Amino acid sequence: MQKKSFYINKHLAGHDLVETALSFKPFVNHLQKRRPTDDTIKARFYSFALEHFESETEDIKASSDEGVPPNEHALELIYSALSPVLLSEEECYWALSTPVPNQILYSTDSFYKLITSKDIREASSSIITNDDMFRKQQLEYIYRLILKRLYGFTSVLSNNIYYSYVNADTGLSRYYHINIDTTFIEIEVKGKLPELDFETIENYLHEDTSVEVLTEVLPLSLFKFEGFSVISLEDVTARKAIEDIRDAITDPVEDQKELYRSVIQSLKTLSESNHVCFGLLPFIKLNGQPLFDLSSCSESILMQSARKYGVAEETYNALVSRYEKEPKAVFFSSISETRQQKFFFLKTLRDAGIKSYAVIPVFYNKHIAGVMEVYSEKELVFYENLLSRLEFAIPLIAQLLQNSIEYFNACIDDVIRDKFTSLQPAVQWKFNEVAWEQIKNPKARRRRTSQTLIEFKDVYPLYGAIDIRNSTIERNIALQNDLKRVIKLLLKILHILEDRYPGKQWQPLTEKASDWLQVVEKQVNTSDEMLINEFLESEAGLTLANLRTEHPESGEIVDRFLEMIAQDCEGPAFTQRNRLETAMQMINATISNYFEQAEKQLQQIYPCYFEKFRTDGVEYDVYVGQAIAPKQPFAPDFLKQMRMWQLTSMVEVSRLTHNLLDHMPASLQTTQLIFIHSVPIDISFRNDERRFDVEGAYNIRYEVIKKRIDKVLLKDSDERLTQPGKIALVYFTEAEADEQLTYIKQLQAQKMLQPEVEKLDLEELQGVVGLKALRVSINFEE
Structure with missing residues (x-):
């Protein structure tokens, strides 16, 4: 002493x-x-x-x-x-x-x-x-x-x-x-x-x-x-290393390399040896086949070594195929000539100065998500104590690799959503004609000629959006409230148990629960939610369940928590989220059902391309013009009828969502937005790629404006243009405004809109100047 x-x-x-x-x-x-x-x-x-x-x-x-x-x-x-x-x-x-x-x-x-x-x-x-x-x-x-x-x-x-x-x-x-x-x-x-x-x-x-x-x-x-x-x-070096890995996963940086290197450094800390190094390799697939992606494989020593010999892709594909068939950990405390002959990839590692190598499969929901490499420039024996140190890190590594897989898939999905679209009945005829031409002429089918380009020139666009106001904020608040309720109940129970059943097992749980409560008090993302649920079920829930087995009298204390976490998404631990989700589903179902019926009315005016998109609300695109229905003469009056339909539908759908307020478990309101573009544009579908293109620089500008006006502010103000109970109509020219005012007056005469009309200037957006808007209030009393 x-x-x-x-x-x-x-x-x-x-x-x-x-x-x-x-x-x-x-x-x-x-x-x-x-x-x-x-x-x-x-x-x-x-x-x-x-x-x-x-x-x-x-x-x-x-x-x-x-x-x-x-x-x-x-x-x-x-x-x-x-x-x-x-x-x-x-x-x-x-x-x-x-x-x-x-x-x-x-x-x-x-x-x-x-x-x-x-x-x-x-x-x-x-x-x-x-x-x-x-x-x-x-x-x-x-x-x-x-x-x-x-x-x-x-x-x-x-x-x-x-x-x-x-x-x-x-x-x-x-x-x-x-x-x-x-x-x-x-x-x-x-x-x-x-x-x-x-x-x-x-x-x-x-x-x-x-x-x-x-x-x-x-x-x-x-x-x-x-x-x-x-x-x-x-x-607590090991525990802190695990927490650092968790934090890196739950709050990832945009640079995937930096994220992986941060996690690998924590694994080194966990190993307590500067001679042991780690590599991480997610198994990326496209259409069910292994796909070598350099950015995803950059932190694998095997891929780094294989690249020097120009065999990285072949090595990756072989490794994925091997481990999907036989996902077993393999350890090489030394890399001998005999082993190099049996395992093709060991030679590249040996040439890179690696003398010890292990590859450990990592599973996510019982499916292999990738592998973790453990290697050294010294000959080492991978003792069991090293694997025991890594035991609690493996589930987090699995989450990291799965996140990389989901990130890759999300990038693919984003491209598909942005660049491709499904066929609509109004334009199916065009695809049918092209398909028939290729069937009639097999030689043409094998060639990529101009016939495969499906164009629709000089069509008029109509765009509308009904958005749930502050949906992201409301979703985060609901998640936070639910998690706070469960964690606070757990902390209350842990304090009681610590007094009744003293022991070392309570302090780590209390500390973790307190840490998660602090996280929840600030902001929770999807990864946080998963890790918190894992903690509540696998750590806290298991400990309390074991306590109840050993001390049945503790049931009066712990049963409420155990029952709460044992229930599925309909249980009390999801009360606020379920209320919000129910309310959002009610709104979106109401809007979708309305437009499924309203589109029939629209098609009766004139055949058009109509497509709606589900976001936190509903957006839709309409394209109409002679090119869509060449056998049916198109007149400007059809476009006026459609614009009248557009404004009327916004009033009707907003009334429907407003009437839901008394029936929804969570109070949510919608905003309504229309973008008027009176000049026709050109669009094209490419049959081979099913890719949707807006043709020409001016037409692309139309798409840019659409994407930027949903959160536009009034000029020299912090006020959003879109507001609950109102319809915002964005335009460029006074002629467009005058036309819309004609439709507005008709609906005012029918008591569907309030008498006041706001004429507003909007802030300058990137690459967009001169936007203006009309804003009218909906009459909910009639």
Whole structure:
């Protein structure tokens, strides 16, 4: 044991934030309470310790106040009482400190060596060397204890404090979690304690992220801390590496290489060896066949080596095929000539200087998502302890590889949605004619001639959009509320269980639940949601289920949580999301059903190409003109009827969605937008690629405007053009506005629209200048 007194942060020695006094009185009081209630041999130890403290407490306190080290025998008694009997001192990072931890009075050798080591003293990320960070942690510690002891608030401030540094020998980071036992600290209030509620404290911290804001309502001059604190450090390097991998996956950067390298660095930290390296290789497929994608394979040592020989694609395809048929981990502690002959890819690795190599298949939902490589430039034996360290990282690696697969598929889907479209009845005749020509003439079918280009020239576009207002915000709020409800229930149960069934299993769960609650309080993405559900079901749920098996009487506490997480998406854990989803489905179903019927009316005016798109609402495109129906004469009056239909349909569909408000479980409103483009455009379909093209620069401009006006603002204003209960009509020329005003007046006469008409100038968009808009309010009373 170390009897030497030292400071964690010597720069802040003597700069106390609150009045403190070192005293063993709280410890003595604790022993006195425990002695009569304990009938084990511990009671004899309590009596032995009390005999010493009751005779020497005042001398100990006086010596401490004068700066003299406290009685060594007393400190040994405290260590013996608070540390496990069979735990070796070399394995225990333990220290006794002042009430607000800084001055260490007594510590184990392992604690002293760690805190005073050169590595941690030179680590810029450690709070030992960062005065501002250390002062902030002390302030949070003080207020956390005050709020818990005097107000009963236990979750206002975070309790996660880490020491971190880079080991000079390995070049890898190490992390230690700091646990401070405040059992033996008493708080004296000097004067009247201010009255506070939880909401007031939360509001203060919400408005200002710095804990110093609490000094306004709780001045530290009101308090005195008496007693001592006990510090213990836990090596959480492995856990922190897992958390870093999780964070990288849940908050990915756009650069996939950077993401993979960050995860690989965490795997190295997890391995605790700078000789072991890692590679990650997702199995990308296109149309069910392996597809070599250089960007996805860049962090694989096998692919890097194979590229030098120009065989990367062949190696990738062979590897995917092999592991889909026989997905078994293969380890090569050394790469011999015999093994190189049996496994074709080992030669390229050997030439790259790799002497040890392992490839481990990674599964996602029982399907192989890719492989993880473990390799070294030294001959190594891949012991089981290395695999055990990687055990908890494998599910996250599986998620990462699956994310890469889904990202690739999403890119393909985006291209398809952007560039291709399905056939519509109004234009099917054109495809039929081209198909028949190719059937009649097999030679033409084998050639790509101009006949395969299907064009529709001089067609008039009509575009409309009905959007659910703030749908993304509402979805995030619903998800947050549901997850907060479940996590808060879990925390409440864990606190109860910690008191009834003391054990080490509760603290990690409580910390993780608190961490996730902080994540949920800010913002939750899809990956977060999956990882939180995994934690609730696989970690917390499994622990509580095991507890219930061992202690059936705990059912009254844990059953509510177990039942909540056991239910499917219809359960109480999805209440807010289900309400929102139901409301959105009601709106979209109503809109889709309306347009399925309304399109029939539109086609009766004149055959046209009509296509609607499901977003968070519904968008549609209409193209009409002589080219669509060459055998039926087209007249300008048809276009006027269609524009009248467009405005009328917007009124009718908005009335339908408005009438849903009283029936929807969540209150959602829609906005209505029409873009008027009076000049005809050219469009084309390519039969071979089924690709939709807007022909010509001017026509492409029309598409650009369509995509940018949904969130356009009024000129010199922060107000969005689209508003609930109104229809916005975007146009360029006054002639277009005059035509729309004619239709508006007709609907006003029918009491479908309110009398007022707003004429608005819109902000300049990128590459678009001079946009204007009309905005009219819908009459919901008629």
